[in-house]
Amino acid sequence: MSPALPPDPPSDVEPPGLPGFRSWRAVYVFVLGWFVLVVVFLALFMRIFS
Amino acid sequence: MNVVDWVVLVGTMVGIATYGAWRTRHIRSLNTYLRGHRSTGWGTIGLSVMATQASAITYLSIPGQGFESGIGFVQNYFGLPLALVIVCAVFLPMYRRPGVYTAYEFLGRRFDQKTRLLGAGLFLLQRGLATGVTIYAPAIILSAVLGWRLDLIVVFTGLLVILYTVMGGSEAVSLTHKWQMAVIFCGMMTAVIVLLARLPDGLGFGGAAHVAGALGKLNGVDVSLDPKRRYTLWTGLFGGLFLSLSYFGTDQSQVQRYIAGDSLRESRLGLMFNAMVKIPMQFVILLIGALLFVFYQVIGPPVFFNQAEWQRHARGPDAGAFVEVEARHAVATKDTREAISAWLEARATGDAAAEATTRAAMVDAHRKSTALRAEAKKVLVAADPRAKTKDSDYVFITFILTQLPHGAIGLLVAVMFAAALSSKAAELNALGTTTTIDFWRHLRPLAAADEARNVRVAKRFTALWGVFAVAFALFAGFAENLIEAINILGSIFYGVVLGIFLVAFFLRRVGGNAVFFAAVGAQALVIVMYFSLDIGYLWYNLIGCAACIVLSALLQRLLGSMAASPSASSRADSFPGASSSPRCAPRAGSRRSWADASCSSATTAITIRARPARSSVIARRASARASTSRSARRFNGNSRRSTSSRSPPTGMSERRDNCRITWNAP
Numbered sequence: 174m175s176p177a178l179p180p181d182p183p184s185d186v187e188p189p190g191l192p193g194f195r196s197w198r199a200v201y202v203f204v205l206g207w208f209v210l211v212v213v214f215l216a217l218f219m220r221i222f223s
Numbered sequence: 224m225n226v227v228d229w230v231v232l233v234g235t236m237v238g239i240a241t242y243g244a245w246r247t248r249h250i251r252s253l254n255t256y257l258r259g260h261r262s263t264g265w266g267t268i269g270l271s272v273m274a275t276q277a278s279a280i281t282y283l284s285i286p287g288q289g290f291e292s293g294i295g296f297v298q299n300y301f302g303l304p305l306a307l308v309i310v311c312a313v314f315l316p317m318y319r320r321p322g323v324y325t326a327y328e329f330l331g332r333r334f335d336q337k338t339r340l341l342g343a344g345l346f347l348l349q350r351g352l353a354t355g356v357t358i359y360a361p362a363i364i365l366s367a368v369l370g371w372r373l374d375l376i377v378v379f380t381g382l383l384v385i386l387y388t389v390m391g392g393s394e395a396v397s398l399t400h401k402w403q404m405a406v407i408f409c410g411m412m413t414a415v416i417v418l419l420a421r422l423p424d425g426l427g428f429g430g431a432a433h434v435a436g437a438l439g440k441l442n443g444v445d446v447s448l449d450p451k452r453r454y455t456l457w458t459g460l461f462g463g464l465f466l467s468l469s470y471f472g473t474d475q476s477q478v479q480r481y482i483a484g485d486s487l488r489e490s491r492l493g494l495m496f497n498a499m500v501k502i503p504m505q506f507v508i509l510l511i512g513a514l515l516f517v518f519y520q521v522i523g524p525p526v527f528f529n530q531a532e533w534q535r536h537a538r539g540p541d542a543g544a545f546v547e548v549e550a551r552h553a554v555a556t557k558d559t560r561e562a563i564s565a566w567l568e569a570r571a572t573g574d575a576a577a578e579a580t581t582r583a584a585m586v587d588a589h590r591k592s593t594a595l596r597a598e599a600k601k602v603l604v605a606a607d608p609r610a611k612t613k614d615s616d617y618v619f620i621t622f623i624l625t626q627l628p629h630g631a632i633g634l635l636v637a638v639m640f641a642a643a644l645s646s647k648a649a650e651l652n653a654l655g656t657t658t659t660i661d662f663w664r665h666l667r668p669l670a671a672a673d674e675a676r677n678v679r680v681a682k683r684f685t686a687l688w689g690v691f692a693v694a695f696a697l698f699a700g701f702a703e704n705l706i707e708a709i710n711i712l713g714s715i716f717y718g719v720v721l722g723i724f725l726v727a728f729f730l731r732r733v734g735g736n737a738v739f740f741a742a743v744g745a746q747a748l749v750i751v752m753y754f755s756l757d758i759g760y761l762w763y764n765l766i767g768c769a770a771c772i773v774l775s776a777l778l779q780r781l782l783g784s785m786a787a788s789p790s791a792s793s794r795a796d797s798f799p800g801a802s803s804s805p806r807c808a809p810r811a812g813s814r815r816s817w818a819d820a821s822c823s824s825a826t827t828a829i830t831i832r833a834r835p836a837r838s839s840v841i842a843r844r845a846s847a848r849a850s851t852s853r854s855a856r857r858f859n860g861n862s863r864r865s866t867s868s869r870s871p872p873t874g875m876s877e878r879r880d881n882c883r884i885t886w887n888a889p
Contacts, residue, residue: 189488200495201308216444221436222435
C-alpha cells in the first residue's frame with residue numbers, strides 16, 4: 174500500500190504564493206471582488222445595449 | 224461533413240484518447256491511479272474541474288437558451304464563486320488533511336462506516352444513473368442532426384472513454400481534460416469569429432448587440448423579487464450557491480479532480496481559477512446564442528430548428544398545415560427583417576421619434592414571428608402527440624452545420640464529443656473510485672494492503688460502470704423525459720448529502736449515529752414530500768439539507784442526554800464512531816478538530832486484526848513495525864497534527880487514551 178499523501182501544512186498559514194497576496198483571505202476577497210465587477214459589467218452591458 | 228471534417232473529428236477524439244492512455248500506461252500506484260500525479264499543477268486542476276462540469280449539453284443547449292430566452296441564465300452561476308470560496312476555505316482542507324481518496328471516506332473518519340456507506344451509496348445511485356444521460360443526451364441531438372445511428376454514437380463515445388479512463392485512471396482523466404478543453408476553447412472561438420463575420424454588412428457586433436438588447440435578449444441581471452421569475456440575481460445568488468456547494472463540495476466527480484496535485488495551494492488555485500472564469504465563460508456561450516438570434520432574424524430562421532423531426536412529420540397526412548405555417552412564418556420573418564433595418568436606420572439618423580416608432584414595430588414583428596414558431600410546435604404535436612417540440616438545443620448545431628466552413632464543422636462537432644467525453648470520464652473515474660474505496664475495500668479490508676490488486680479492482684469497477692452507462696444510454700432511448708427524471712432524482716438526494724457534510728464540518732459535537740438516522744429521516748421526509756406535494760423539485764435540495772442538519776442537532780442532543788447516564792454511556796460506546804461517548808467527545812470549549820475526537824475507525828481496526836491470513840500478517844507486520852516507529856516519532860512530536868492527518872495503517876490496531884491515538888503493531 175503506498176503511503177497517503179503527506180499532510181498539508183495548516184491551511185491558514187500556508188501562503189498562496191501569488192504576487193501581491195499575503196494570505197488566502199486576500200485571495201478570496203479578490204475573487205469575490207472580481208465577481209462583483211463581473212456583475213457590474215453585466216448590468217452595464219445590459220444598460221448600454223437595451 | 225466531408226473528409227476534412229471527419230479527419231479533424233476522428234483525429235482529435237482518437238488522438239486525445241490515445242495520448243491519455245499512452246502517457247498513463249505504466250501507472251501502478253493506487254495514489255496516482257485514483258488521485259492523479261503528484262506534480263499536477265493548478266492549471267490542470269482548474270481545467271479539469273471546468274471540463275467535468277461542462278458536458279456536451281452545455282455547448283449544445285446553452286447557446287439555444289441564449290437564443291430562446293436571452294442571457295439571463297448566466298445568473299444561475301452567480302452563487303458559484305462564493306461556493307468555491309467556501310469549498311476552498313472549509314471543504315478542501317478537510318479532504319486533503321486526512322489524505323482521503325473520496326469525500327465519503329472523510330465521512331467514515333468523521334462519523335462512522337454506516338454514514339460513509341450511506342453517502343457513497345447515494346452518490347452511486349444518482350451519479351450512476353446520470354452518467355448514462357451524459358452520453359445519451361448529446362448523442363440523440365447529434366444523431367438527429369447528422370443522421371448517424373444513435374446506438375453507434377453511444378457505443379463509440381462509451382468505448383473511447385472507457386479505454387483511457389480504465390487505463391490511466393485519474394491521471395489520464397486530468398491529462399485528457401487539458402487537451403479537450405483546448406479543443407473546446409478553439410472551437411468556440413472559431414464559432415464566435417465565423418458568427419461575427421457572417422453578420423450582414425453594417426450590422427457588426429455593436430448593431431447585433433443593440434438589436435438583441437432591444438428584443439430583450441441581453442437582460443443579464445434581473446433584481447426583481449418576483450418569485451415567479453426563474454432567473455434573477457437572488458435566485459442565482461442563493462439557489463446557485465446552494466447547488467454549487469452541493470456539486471463542488473460533495474460530488475466525488477468534482478472532489479476527485481481538486482484533491483489531486485502536489486499541495487493544498489495547487490488545489491485552491493485551480494478552484495479559484497474556476498471561480499473567476501466560469502461566469503465570463505458562460506456569458507460568452509450565452510452571448511453566442513443571443514447573437515445567433517439576431518443572425519437568424521436577418522437571414523430568416525427555419526420555423527422549427529429540429530428539421531429532421533419537422534420533415535419527418537411534414538410529409539405525413541397533415542402536410543397542408545405544415546406548409547401553411549411555414550408560409551406564414553416566412554412572411555413574418557421578412558417583416559421582422561425589414562423592421563430591424565428600419566430601426567437601425569432610424570438609430571443612425573438620431574431621430575428619437577422615428578427610433579421609438581420603428582423600435583415598437585420591430586418588437587411587434589418579432590412577437591408575431593415568435594407566435595408563429597409556437598404555432599408550428601402545436602402543428603407538430605397535432606400531427607404526433609409524442610413529437611419532440613423543444614428545438615432550442617438544435618439552434619447552435621444547425622448554425623455549425625450550415626454556416627461554418629469545412630474543417631471548422633469537424634472541429635465544432637469535436638467540441639461536442641470532447642465535452643461529452645470529458646464529463647463522462649470524470650464521472651466514471653469517480654464511480655470506480657467510490658465503489659473500490661468505499662465499498663470493496665470496506666467489505667474486503669484485508670485486501671487493502673495489496674496495492675496492485677486495488678488498482679486492478681478499481682480498473683474493473685471503472686469498466687463496469689462504463690459498460691453500465693453505455694447500456695443505460697442505449698436503453699434510455701425508450702424512456703420519455705429521462706433527463707428531467709434524472710434531475711429530479713439528483714435533487715431528491717443531493718440536499719441530504721450536502722446536509723451530512725455540513726454537519727460534519729460545522730456541527731462538531733454531532734456524532735455518527737445522530738447524523739445517520741437524521742439523514743435517513745430527512746431522506747424519507749423528502750421522498751414523502753415529493754409524492755405528496757406539488758412544488759418545484761429544486762426546492763428538495765434545500766429541504767433535504769435543512770432537515771438533515773436540524774434532525775442531526777436534535778438527535779445528538781437526545782443521544783447526548785442519554786450518554787450522560789453511565790448505562791447510556793456504555794451503550795453509546797458499542798457503536799463505532801459514536802462521539803456521544805464522553806470518552807471520545809471533545810471537551811466543552813475545546814477547539815480541537817473532529818479528528819482528535821473521532822473514534823470512528825477503532826472497530827474497523829479490531830475487525831482487521833481478527834481475520835488476517837497468516838502469510839499476509841507476516842508481511843504486514845514488518846511494514847507495520849517500520850511505520851509504527853515513524854508514526855510514533857511523529858505523534859510524540861505533535862499529536863494533534865498527526866492524528867488529524869494520518870489514516871490508520873492497515874493491519875494495525877489503535878489504542879486511545881483520552882483521544883490521543885498511538886499505533887501498535889498487532
